[in-house]
Amino acid sequence: MSELRDGRLPALVLFDLDDTLCDHDTSLRLRLRYAFQEAMAGRESVDLDDLIEASAKEAIAGTAHFAEMLRQRGIDDPAEVTRATERYVHDRFRGLQLFDESLDVVAAVSRHTQVGMITNGPSQIQRDKIRLLKIGELFPIILVSEEEGVWKPDPNIFARAVARAGVAAADAMYIGDSPEHDMAGARAAGLISVWINRREREWPGGPPPDFEITDLRQLLPLLGIA
């Protein structure tokens, strides 16, 4: 891992939301289980865990793939698709929680420098999530892609965040879990990129992030504030 330039604390530290501050991945699997378990009841030939994993792999949000997922497993009844879709949508934030360290780390960073958030998604869903997690107050700057009309990895959404904070891109840091959306976008916009790799995956290729961590607590020594 390289050193921060001049050992200097960035003037702005920006965070992704899903799977960086909160455990969207676990919540997604709980929601998929809830959505599909009724359709699967009594069908011993279908493996519910396999369906959940296949669905999570197919899309990290939305229900457009449900009909095909069920059809592939011999369930062709539109009523079952509708029911699974309704259960998934109705139960949008099931089990959604912050990671253990998120509040403490953001609070610690914000005592030393500006903090903000850039999150991809529809405004209503992301804003409701921020409210539910009670983290709105922690972030003076929050950009939600639907509200901005720009989605990560478009570098413009990162440029907007640094402009709003009144800092230079090179003096800002972005922490996110997605190589494609977070790391590629932050890099293209000239920010310092920090990949949070909680599941210790292989870097998928392409220009690597400036830093890699597996837990947000590792940010503090990186920033020189712990």
Ligand SMILES: [Mg+2]
């Ligand atoms: Mg994410």
